[in-house]
Amino acid sequence: MIHDHDRPVTAGGRRRVDLDAATALxxxxxxxxxxxxFTRQALPAVRPVDHVLDGGEIxxxxxxxSDVSAYARxxxxxxxxxxxxxxxIDPDTRLGWSVxxxxxARLVTDPVELARYRAMLRPWVDQATDQAIRVRPELVTGILLSADGGPDEV
Structure with missing residues (x-):
């Protein structure tokens, strides 16, 4: 479900629309x-990764x-x-969504689960990815960047 809180229209006829947690996920x-x-040496660190949503967890x-494996440990x-x-988000129209x-985050330690995730997730880098991390969502926020005509169906 989309929650439009009558936010003002932004430049280019776009507006921000809040998404509920289920739609965002x-x-x-x-x-x-x-x-x-995550945090690395007391500073924020960001890493691009591949993911799958499994039972509401990432x-x-x-x-x-990896630094993120060490942090999860x-x-x-x-x-x-x-x-x-x-x-x-489309780079030309700047319409789309962000969640x-x-x-x-916890390391997946069960060998059966780990094998299942290895089969589900295709690595996007040429490096052995022998571990998996499960993230249990506590706070989920999402926005839809919509054209002025109203929220697009998502």
Whole structure:
């Protein structure tokens, strides 16, 4: 469901429309690449990664020596706080959507689950991605950048 809060029209006849969490997660699940945001040496770090939405959780593949794997390990049982962003915005019209999820990241340790995620996620870099990280969404926000005529159907 789209929530239009009567935001003013922006330049070029575009406006921002807030999305509810279910719509935002559905859109995030419709693309395969996003960006994971975590802390590295007390500073924000962003990495592009491939993902799949599985049972309402975001799963990304990574390799054992990656900074994001090390960060997820630090979180212990609860996990480490991360943000995850994915979008589909046309560079010419600047219309589309963006979703940001904040939640807890944990390494996937079950060998059966790990094998399943390896089969589901195709690495986009030429590097062994032998680990997976699961992000449990706690806060989901999304926006639709819509033409002045009204919210596009998403």
């Amino acid at each position: 559905r859109l995030l699940g419709s693309v395969s690449l996003g960006r994971i945001v 799963v990304v593949r990574t390799h054992a020596g 630090q979180g212990g049982g609860l996990g480490a706080v991360v943000a995850y962003e994915a979008d589909s 940001v999820v904040t939640g807890y």
